[in-house]
Amino acid sequence: MKRLPPLPALHTFLITAQCCNFTRAAETLHITQGAVSRQIAGLESHLGYPLFLRQARGLALTEQGRDLYPRIQQVFALIDEAVEEVGAKRKALQLKAPTCAMRWLLPRLMKWQAERPDVPVELTTTIAYGVDFRRDQFDAAIIYGTAPGGNVTAHHLFNEQLTPVCTRHYLERSAPLSTPAELEHHVLLHPARDKHDWETWLLAAGHTPGALSGGHHFDTMDLALSVAAQGAGVALGDWSLIGDDLANGNLVAPFDFKVPTGGAYFVVYPERTAPSPQLREFSDWLVAEAHSKTARA
Structure with a gap:
């Protein structure tokens, strides 16, 4: 030889x-x-x-x-x-995601780990909506906003669609809530200080909002939804993110009306290196999970 x-x-x-x-x-x-x-x-x-x-x-x-x-x-x-x-x-996939996506993402990460224990995923949460792979040493990220540009590969998960949500117990003990105008007599939970989301939804629903005085303000939508789940008021939720809460009865949607905001969620990873087979599989799996969810919405 x-x-x-x-x-x-x-x-x-x-x-x-x-x-x-x-x-x-x-x-x-x-x-x-x-x-x-x-x-x-x-x-x-x-x-x-x-x-x-x-x-x-x-x-x-x-x-x-x-x-x-x-x-x-x-x-x-x-x-x-x-x-x-x-x-x-030999190493876990490092994933970054905003806290607002946790209601949708965490159950799916648990499902992924049950199906693929050989490909662990380590999650880091942040209140930021984006990612900079030049500084952030992550394999992939979930981001919110418009379609990203730059040196990233992006796969669309779902569009943001807002609708009011609260608990069934809150509806039973509060003032009537059968029309959008009646929301002004309820405790509104705002995901930001500027009240923009509630004003956008009310205008799209055909009601010119008043002063929208009172209510409570939070740093993130997820915090507002958590307070709504305690029966403390009505929050705006993203239809795709709260699907599990609606399905298990933690929250209910008083109105069958959703308002698209123009924002969307994406799973992204850098183009600087070819993605590993494990990362490609995980990304494709997340996209399939998102599309199967939105197809039922």
Whole structure:
């Protein structure tokens, strides 16, 4: 059996063939030009045929070099892929998500871990809606807003659609709530200080809002929904995020009317490196979960 060429020499050939210049290859490999020349000469001696033509204007691949180059390129690509896949199996996927998405995301993460215990996911929550992969060292993120640009791959999950929600007990003990106008006689739970969401929903429902005085204000929609689940008032909820709460009776929707805000949720990951098979599978799974949910909404 013929002895295989040394792997370092093959790697040196690959880098040199890409630039056809000993000096630039040496700079890329962080070795001397003489070391590059010696490795190429040793490889040619081992193979029994020349790989480069030494010309006055530089190097050029021989016919054998041109035939060998794409095959060696493929070999190192397979090595890179194997190392990446094995490494990915040993660590958890790092996921960042805004707190407003937790009602939808957490049950699905539990479902994912039950189905794929071999691909753990570690979640970090934030009140921020976006992600900057240049600073944030995450494999992927759930973001809220408009379709993201930049160097990210984005997959749409669902659009935001707002509708009032409260508990059944609150409805039974409070003032009547059969028309949007009657909301002004209820305790409104605002997901922000500016009351914009409630004003948007009331206008879309055909009611010009009054002063909307009183009520309570929170930093996030999730906090407002948590207070609504305690029977303390009426909050605006995103239809896609509160589906589980509506299904299990934690919350009820007094009106069959949803207002799209123009915002949406996406799962994103950086384009700087090829995603691992585990990340692609997890991302596709989240998209399928989101689309099956919105299809029933």
